[in-house]
Amino acid sequence: MNLIYKNEKTLFRIMLALSLLIWAALVIGTLGMALVYVLLFFVSYCFAQSALVSYIRGTGVQITPAQFPDLHQRIESCCQRLGLEEMPDAYLLQMGGSFNAFATRFFGTNFIVLYSDVVDALEERPDAINFYIGHEIGHLTRQHLRWSALLAPAAWLPLLGAAYARAREYTCDRHGFHACDDLKSAQVGLAALAAGGKRWRQLSASNYSAQAQYSSGFWMSFHELVGDYPWLVKRMAAVRGLAQGNEVTQPGRHGLAYLLALLVPRLGVGGAGSVLGLVVLIGVLAAVAIPAYGDYTAKARMAQAVVVGHEATAAVERYFYANGRGPATLEAAGYAMDDPNHAVQDITVDAGNGMVRVFPADLNYRGKAIAFTPRVDENKRVVWQCASADIPERVLPAECRN
Known part of the structure; x- marks a missing residue:
């Protein structure tokens, strides 16, 4: 048998x-x-x-x-x-x-x-x-x-x-x-x-x-x-x-x-084994889910911050075409930040090279910036490159990844 x-x-x-x-x-x-x-x-x-x-x-x-x-x-x-x-x-x-x-x-x-x-x-x-x-x-x-x-x-x-x-x-x-x-x-x-x-x-x-x-x-x-x-x-x-x-x-x-x-x-x-097994399963899933959810929310906030950055670069670009140089401040370029989602803590422009820096409001990335760097192409048009040396690429929009 x-x-x-x-x-x-x-x-x-x-x-x-x-x-x-x-x-x-x-x-x-x-x-x-x-x-x-x-x-x-x-x-x-x-x-x-x-x-x-x-x-x-x-x-x-x-x-x-x-x-x-x-x-x-x-x-x-x-x-x-x-x-x-x-x-x-x-x-x-x-x-x-x-x-x-x-x-x-x-x-x-x-x-x-x-x-x-x-x-x-x-x-x-x-x-x-x-x-x-x-x-x-x-x-x-x-x-x-x-x-x-x-x-x-x-x-x-x-x-x-x-x-x-x-x-x-x-x-x-x-x-x-x-x-x-x-x-x-x-x-x-x-x-x-x-x-x-x-x-x-x-x-x-x-x-x-x-x-x-x-x-x-x-x-x-x-x-x-x-x-x-x-x-x-x-x-x-x-x-x-x-x-x-x-x-x-x-x-x-x-x-x-x-x-x-x-x-x-x-x-x-039943028994302690089942209860403890359920606890460890929840713990392991939490170890996966919590970081994933954190990245998901960070991505959403970064996408909103990049939208604000595009509005600022558009104002800087218009100022450059009109004056042949970059503005000393964003206010001089006629830009006033419109951020209803409060995704941005601060935004600045470098008067020397026209670089726009967006500082996200996300507490995990305070003090770190998304940089929009301008250059003039062969057709005399301004082209912007988005990147960040401090913020992980996994939470940045695709356009800001190297």
């Missing part, structure tokens, strides 16, 4: 390619500033992850050969069966009735946490506990946790990020199935997730799987497309198919749901 879900590798390659492109664009576009935000995110992530690991170690019960040897033996056996060479640190945690398990990683150490309620609920079917153990080992063997940081930029993309997350869950369900000795134990594990610690015994896996037919409707399709987990009824149907040696064809999704889901970025399923 192939332990990797059919779409995971393809989605991973797409995610990796897009993430590398986005990382490169962010680093180049922000002149390396994005790396500062990444560093801040990493520090914040370390604090958040350290809090989680500290809670696990300070509250949970470590599963060892001396402490819960039956669970330790199961975890060791699942690791051998699924090809995980180094056994992760394992803990049993009481979570107030929640049925689940999770894997995490902190500074090179892998952790598996089993919730006590699911272990207690399956006491009479302990092989079903292997499904939970195997599922989390799947995350470790597939290195989902290691790749998450590199894939982070593409993980936020609509449809794609959630699709990859769901593919990982199907892959890990396959690992959980393979970790069980009894082919029906994986179904029991999912039944406990669906019906709880007592009612799972009466749950009909076939009837529950049949509920997947409702998932093709618009709203169920939409909410699955924007979510990180497949509907549990679909997971049950997939596991039942594996037990029967078949690959289940899941019901199709509503076409219009894809259009709506395309407008919803993936934000993950």
Whole structure:
């Protein structure tokens, strides 16, 4: 049996390619500033992850050969069966009735946490506990946790990020199935997730799987497309198919749901990692957007200042044609500044060579000038050249760039 879900590798390659492109664009576009935000995110992530690991170690019960040897033996056996060479640190945690398990990683150490309620609920079917153990080992063997940081930029993309997350869950369900000795134990594990610690015994896996037919409707399709987990009824149907040696064809999704889901970025399923990830994404985008917006507004103000400069050069040019020399002042040339947008702080003319200097009002460029230099061409006509030695060309109009 192939332990990797059919779409995971393809989605991973797409995610990796897009993430590398986005990382490169962010680093180049922000002149390396994005790396500062990444560093801040990493520090914040370390604090958040350290809090989680500290809670696990300070509250949970470590599963060892001396402490819960039956669970330790199961975890060791699942690791051998699924090809995980180094056994992760394992803990049993009481979570107030929640049925689940999770894997995490902190500074090179892998952790598996089993919730006590699911272990207690399956006491009479302990092989079903292997499904939970195997599922989390799947995350470790597939290195989902290691790749998450590199894939982070593409993980936020609509449809794609959630699709990859769901593919990982199907892959890990396959690992959980393979970790069980009894082919029906994986179904029991999912039944406990669906019906709880007592009612799972009466749950009909076939009837529950049949509920997947409702998932093709618009709203169920939409909410699955924007979510990180497949509907549990679909997971049950997939596991039942594996037990029967078949690959289940899941019901199709509503076409219009894809259009709506395309407008919803993936934000993950919660926790400090999602919040911190959102913060760093906003920070990185701000590192790109704020300078770009600053340049955009500066360009607009410079264009207005150049318009004022053209009006001044026209007055100087008329004075030259009438008098054969440049004016001593702009007032002498009959020029009065008309600047309704307040784009110019000051404007002057050099009596010696007729150069007009426009000083923009933009606070970032106070004291710096746009120079309009005149020359007389072969036809005895005045030609003006616009340039600036102090103001960056990227914010100047095209006519004022060298």
